[in-house]
Amino acid sequence: MRITIVGCGYVGSALASHWHQQGRHWLRVTTTRDERLAELAPLADAVQRLEASDPDQLRQALETSEAAVFCLAPGGNRQVDAAGYEATYLRTMEAVAAVVSQLPELRQLVYTSSCSVYGEATGLVEEDTPLQPREPHARILRDAEDLLLTCRSPQRRVAIARLGAIYGPGRELEPRFRSLAGSRREGDGSSLISWIHRDDVVAGLTWAVEQGFDGLINLVDDEPISVRELIDRSCRAAGLEPVIWDGDNGTTTSPAAEKRISNRRLRELGLSLLHPRLAILATTPGTGPEPQPAT
Ligand SMILES: NC(=O)c1ccc[n+]([C@@H]2O[C@H](COP(=O)([O-])OP(=O)(O)OC[C@H]3O[C@@H](n4cnc5c(N)ncnc54)[C@H](OP(=O)(O)O)[C@@H]3O)[C@@H](O)[C@H]2O)c1
Incomplete structure (x- = not known):
C-alpha cells in the first residue's frame, strides 16, 4: 500500500520506523522543517517538507497515496495555546476537506485524536458517548474530528x-x-487518566490502516490511574516525599474520579495490547524505599 504519514514526531516516527522495517508498504513522511529532512530519510521511501494547512502542499503529499495517517501536533512537549491548536488541527483538517475530492486514489484517512474530546462525560466512556469537551483545546480537537468526518464517502x-x-x-x-x-x-488528585504506550499506538494505527478501519476507536490501556496514585507511586519508588493535596478532605469523590475511558471496542475488534497497564502498577504500594527527609 502507498501511505503518507503527516507529522513525524514521537508517534509518526515510531510508526514510520515500524512500517519501513517491515518493508510491506511504500511510505512518505513529512516534516515542516528542512533540518529534519535528512533525519527522517532513513525511515521512509520519500520525505516531503509540508505545512499541512497549505492545501497545495497537502495535495502533493497525498497525491499517490491510498492511505494518509495524520499524527501532527503543535509544539512537541511544550504547552501550546488554543490558537496554536487551531492553526495545527483545524487549519489542517480544513485543507484535507478542501483537497480530498481531487485525490481519487486516497481511500482512507486516519487521525490520532485524543480522549480529551470526551471532556465532562462521566462513568464508562465508550466511542458513542456524547462528546462534552470542556477546555478550548479539547473543543478544537472535537471540531477537527468533525471536519475530518465530512470527508467520509x-x-x-x-x-x-x-x-x-x-x-x-x-x-x-x-x-x-x-x-x-x-x-x-x-484538588485531591482523584481524576483518572488513561494511558497508552507508544508501541500500542503504533500497533493500533497499523491495524487501522491494514484492515481499512472506518470508525472511531479509543486507544487506551486497561487500567486508568488517578493522578494521585501515579505521583505517589512514582515518588515512593524513588524514595521521595509524597505530594500534599490541598483539596483532600477524604470524603468526596469528583465525577472525574468515576470516569473510565473504555477500550472494549479495541478488544472486541481483536486488538491486543503489548502494555495493558503501566509498569508502575505492578509494584505494590509501600514496597519502595522509605521517604528521605527533604533537604
Ligand atoms: N502526546 C500525547 O500524550 C497525546 C495524547 C493524545 C493524542 N495525541 C495525538 O497523537 C498524535 C501524535 O502525537 P506526538 O506526541 O507524536 O506529537 P509530536 O511528537 O509533537 O509530533 C507531532 C509532529 O507534527 C508535526 N507538525 C506540527 N505542526 C504541523 C503542521 N502544521 N503541518 C505538518 N506537520 C506538523 C511536527 O513535525 P516537524 O516538527 O517535523 O515539522 C511534529 O514532529 C497527535 O495527533 C496528538 O494530537 C497525543
Missing part, C-alpha cells in the same frame, strides 16, 4: 483513534512525576 474511509496520554521510550512517566515530590497541589 462510499469510496473513502475515515478512522479516528482517540488516544490516551502517550508514554514510552524517551517519554517515561516516573521522572516527570518525581519532580513533584513534596510539593503542594490543588
Whole structure:
C-alpha cells in the first residue's frame, strides 16, 4: 500500500520506523522543517517538507497515496495555546476537506485524536458517548474530528483513534512525576487518566490502516490511574516525599474520579495490547524505599 504519514514526531516516527522495517508498504513522511529532512530519510521511501494547512502542499503529499495517517501536533512537549491548536488541527483538517475530492486514489484517512474530546462525560466512556469537551483545546480537537468526518464517502474511509496520554521510550512517566515530590497541589488528585504506550499506538494505527478501519476507536490501556496514585507511586519508588493535596478532605469523590475511558471496542475488534497497564502498577504500594527527609 502507498501511505503518507503527516507529522513525524514521537508517534509518526515510531510508526514510520515500524512500517519501513517491515518493508510491506511504500511510505512518505513529512516534516515542516528542512533540518529534519535528512533525519527522517532513513525511515521512509520519500520525505516531503509540508505545512499541512497549505492545501497545495497537502495535495502533493497525498497525491499517490491510498492511505494518509495524520499524527501532527503543535509544539512537541511544550504547552501550546488554543490558537496554536487551531492553526495545527483545524487549519489542517480544513485543507484535507478542501483537497480530498481531487485525490481519487486516497481511500482512507486516519487521525490520532485524543480522549480529551470526551471532556465532562462521566462513568464508562465508550466511542458513542456524547462528546462534552470542556477546555478550548479539547473543543478544537472535537471540531477537527468533525471536519475530518465530512470527508467520509462510499469510496473513502475515515478512522479516528482517540488516544490516551502517550508514554514510552524517551517519554517515561516516573521522572516527570518525581519532580513533584513534596510539593503542594490543588484538588485531591482523584481524576483518572488513561494511558497508552507508544508501541500500542503504533500497533493500533497499523491495524487501522491494514484492515481499512472506518470508525472511531479509543486507544487506551486497561487500567486508568488517578493522578494521585501515579505521583505517589512514582515518588515512593524513588524514595521521595509524597505530594500534599490541598483539596483532600477524604470524603468526596469528583465525577472525574468515576470516569473510565473504555477500550472494549479495541478488544472486541481483536486488538491486543503489548502494555495493558503501566509498569508502575505492578509494584505494590509501600514496597519502595522509605521517604528521605527533604533537604
Ligand atoms: N502526546 C500525547 O500524550 C497525546 C495524547 C493524545 C493524542 N495525541 C495525538 O497523537 C498524535 C501524535 O502525537 P506526538 O506526541 O507524536 O506529537 P509530536 O511528537 O509533537 O509530533 C507531532 C509532529 O507534527 C508535526 N507538525 C506540527 N505542526 C504541523 C503542521 N502544521 N503541518 C505538518 N506537520 C506538523 C511536527 O513535525 P516537524 O516538527 O517535523 O515539522 C511534529 O514532529 C497527535 O495527533 C496528538 O494530537 C497525543
